[in-house]
Amino acid sequence: MTADVDLRHHHWTIDEEVAQYLNADHPDRAEITRDPYPFFDRLRAHAPVYRTASGPVLVTSYQATQGLVRDRRWSREEMSGAPGVTPTQRVFLESLAFRDPPKHTVLRGLLAGLFTPKSLEASRADVRDIVRGLLAELRGRDHFDFIQDFSYLVPLRLICRLVGVPLSLESEFIAWGDALIGSLEPLPQAAEVAARRETTARECFAFFTELIRERRARPGGSDIISQLLAARDEEGRFLTDEEIIANCMLLHSAGFSTTRNLISNGMYLLLRNPASYAELRSDPGVIPSAVEEMLRCEGPARNSLRRTAPEDTGLGGLPIQAGESVYAILAAANRDPAAFDDPHTFNIRRAGPRQVAFGGGIHLCLGQSLARLEATIAFAHLAEAPRLEADVDALEWIPSFLTRGLASFPVRWA
Template structure:
């Protein structure tokens, strides 16, 4: 199967799954698959799907058996470290890790709090607002813009690029797939040109931001090239935007739908880190990851052959009854909580510390600022690879 056909098969397989589930409540479908077909094969698209915790963790984390590499990727995200294997992955990850140390994250904490407070202030005095539009969307975009060293004036353009890069074709028709790929390729070109200019600027005039850190970073005498930096900047833009926005929105929805939790967190803000971890388990922003088998192997008694594509449903694994007690209950005191919302193994999400920091600050500040909050309405994101809300209206 060539690269284009493989990509189209993946999109169709994801659409097949999406068509069988409610956009914001796919959990009954996951439960059904865990019971009836925990390892299933899509004959039409030649794609495997796995749903149990141990199987998903193995597929996602075993670098000897499963690869993240997709040959001849054309997209910048496709060429980023999430789709690399060692040794190239090891080299680039060791460099970019320098931008996400606890010390670097600690330095950004006051600024994240400041941005959070400014956004909350704009919402105060209103009887109702859209938590996504007014808070959980602008916060991560402003933060990631400043972290990268990009003027926040580009925020709306960043959001448009980011949304397009994680979108999927409208349907399974060839026309829809062709239009989608053309639009995405144009977006990739615009982003590459944009970041190339920013990177050159930072080489000449470094500042206190992540791109400057990466430009200056050296590992075993090697610096990252522009060809390596641009895909990573694109990845960081998308992950730092989409994942954190949806983490905050999903967490607040889970808090509000569970009686007594909002009040408990207001009285005991020290529980927020556990609440964030439970939100990651309960409503993972990235519900599915893709891998390719490096050699013949067995999962759940099924032979997966070398070269086969596998979809690992992280959101299903995080509700596996064999791993979690009362998995369908949102329990902010859950311990232990070995969720794999950020992946597992060498591809564990690099931006996890930043996402956790933003979510903890955002949710603690929101609950502190508003004595009462309730959900008015939600509009789910219609996307098979991103799980979250397009709109989330709340009233005070």
């Protein structure tokens, strides 16, 4: 961010900047969408825990974010009583992301079996095969869209394999993933956009409903739905069909969006930092560390899902009343100078505290290890391929509250 841009914002109050951040239709919001970090710095310096004029509390410091995501008292389940909950959101509320203990504990225990070290190791060969196949196809093209032709398809094709559906449904899965993650956006949406997302999400709901019926008729498979149908907790309880559908939709939308943005945002950072790109290509052993720095610098989640105070409490010195909503701006916490030295510098060999791109506490992203695996394998093969080039200054970011991702990413082989 240049000094000129900072001066342009100088006459705005922090309240006006926050209103701009929370208004998807604000005429000046494009700058914050493109580069939100100067605004996050100003907000953190003003108040690390800030109550907005429109209601929700925003958290920008690393310490307060850790305090929020690790404290079990904050509720996700109370979102079910929020006004204006859409039919798709109501389905999601059956998933573990929107449950508190003890229900959350039971669901997470049942779903954790999908992400054991043994399961991840079994997925390694699939991911490697998918990445190799995609890059082999793309080597025959002078230019392509990195998102549409690569980072979209890596998690998508893995999901198709894990769920046990044909690749002929790829286009539907992409549409469903976008609609599902869009339906969770807390900011007001245009009526026609919301209606289109609801229609698309209902198609996804119907698909998983039918797939569960088919798997129940032929039990014993190794795909995710067959495993969920067979899973039982310590008391012998099975998941209900509604819980299976909700968690399948959650795994699809969250896993799909997270991995897609992690890989594409990571490639964006490498192209903006040619020396780091060259270092990663010459020393693939640095890739795991580089992926962690990608998560910190341009993580796939901008804000956490909402948490609600079940009782009067406090956070970062700010009193919070029962029923108030709080969002942790994960992208701000990951660039807090109180936690990270030179936080706006991309350093693929960075040492220090762990980033919070996947949240924390009991709601730590269940699929984080799988996302890391996919990204690590993707960049290992990209390091062996010819160098990519792009006009990164011309790229546009999706105007989303929850996610941080590029709208498109045209690239060419150097």
